[in-house]
Amino acid sequence: MTDAAFFESPIIFMEPIPNFSGELQNGLLRGQAIWQTKGDRPSFGYTDREAQRIREYVINRGGFIYMPTHGNTEAAMQPALRVLRQILPEYHLVTIPQDHEIYNSYYGLSGPLRFPVRKMGSTILHHGPYRQLQGVFIDDRLAVLVDTEAMIHVMDGAVQKPFFGHYQDRNRILDEFAPAAARQLINIVVYAVTHGSISDYSNYIPASALADGEIDSAPKKAPNATSRL
Known part of the structure; x- marks a missing residue:
């Protein structure tokens, strides 16, 4: 997070999780997860300077955070809410409207998808009976997607x-649902790289055109993805 390239990334992935400790099967790694949400601080992984850099990234640089x-x-x-209260306390988490641009930034979707495997026996894997995406808007721009x-x-x-x-048939469900999940994730990435001020493709020239010396005839901006559907 201290790398200068942090401010050049149009999208970052952040997954706050509850307290966890354990080790990998090979016993080489043990301890707590990077993004902690229990304890006196909302996340043991953040220093005050890191939190300030995230604010700079999201508010002033036009960055985008994807948080599952x-x-x-x-x-x-609760884990996501605690992290958001630390880094963006003045902004509210709201439900993203079903007709928001993020559902049509590349693929035409009718709205958010629903996680296909809700429980395994008596163990709940995914909580909540309904589907929705939530987010933080900054100046009408979706800046954080939960x-x-x-x-x-x-x-x-x-x-x-x-x-x-006994539950291995759930793997087949994930396999069948994966293409739909990929389409929604592609929409999220396309939205992230076409909004805010980090990604600027106004002078885009494909590397192949540079190699072939066809600079004069090369496109100067990224193609409109939706026009090719």
Whole structure:
């Protein structure tokens, strides 16, 4: 977070999680997660300087934060809310309207997707009966997206195959749902790189055109993605 390139990134991924300690199977790594949300401070991973840099990134530089949670109940949202209270206390978390641009920035979606596997036996994996995305708006720009349906975990679950034994059929559900999750994530990335002041493609020239010496005929801006659907 102290790297100068931090302010050049149009989107950053942040996943606040509850207190966790443990070790990997090979025993080489043990201890607590980086983004902590229990204790006196909202996150053990933040210093005051880091929190200020995040504020600079989001408010003044036009950066975008993607933050997944496992549901929209009070318990599921608490880690994200504690982090947001630390870094953006003057802004409110609100429900993103179903007709917001983020659902049509590349693919045409009818709204947010719903995490396909809600529980495993009596263990609840995803909390809340309804689907929605929440966010923080700064000057009418969506600056922080809280993905209460955690589409990123549909994608990594499709790769990791986390279910086994009696519940291994849930892996097939993730596989089938992964393309839809990918479309929503692509929309999020496209929105992030086309809003704010970090990404500026007004003088965009493809590397292939530079290599071929066709600078005069090369496009000077990124193509309009929606026109190619």
